[in-house]
Amino acid sequence: MDILNKSIALVLDPDFAEKIIPLSKTMPVWIISSPANDAICKEIHHKSADSQITRIFSRADETKNDLIARSIYLIDEHHGISSCSQPYESIIIYGASEAEIGSDVLDSIGACLMKNSDGLQLKLINQAS
Numbered sequence: 001m002d003i004l005n006k007s008i009a010l011v012l013d014p015d016f017a018e019k020i021i022p023l024s025k026t027m028p029v030w031i032i033s034s035p036a037n038d039a040i041c042k043e044i045h046h047k048s049a050d051s052q053i054t055r056i057f058s059r060a061d062e063t064k065n066d067l068i069a070r071s072i073y074l075i076d077e078h079h080g081i082s083s084c085s086q087p088y089e090s091i092i093i094y095g096a097s098e099a100e101i102g103s104d105v106l107d108s109i110g111a112c113l114m115k116n117s118d119g120l121q122l123k124l125i126n127q128a129s
Contacts, residue, residue: 006089008075011037012068013095020044020053028052030075032067032095054078068096069105076109 007027011020014034023029024044031037033055044051056071072091081087091111093101098113106113 006086008079008088008091009094010068010071010075010091011094012064012071016094024051024053027092028054028079030054030056030071033057064096064100065102068093068101072105072109080109 009023009027009029009031011023011029011031014032015036016031017036017040020029020031020037020040021044029052031041031053038055041053041055044053056067056074058067062070075088075091077083079088098115101113
């Protein structure tokens, strides 16, 4: 992970598609699997084996809140202070509302929620960094 950019993107928008390309050049991307997103992910993987894209698969009967919680825990497990020498400092979430992110998840990883100026993204700031 680039030392200047310690952010991870969590994309829950099933139609994010082409927007993945520039985003994946700036930070690791964890993205919900969907036909539109999968097609672009495959294209990116064919061009570069070193792409920083991880697909997330939703589970049957999983609420969006549960999907968000599970995804945040997975990101924390793979990019957090216990597994990396340069852990992430923030998770930028695309395709979720503030109400869909449970405070129990934030508390469990020591984070707080902030809105970006455009109001379209939510940002989790890891307070342990």
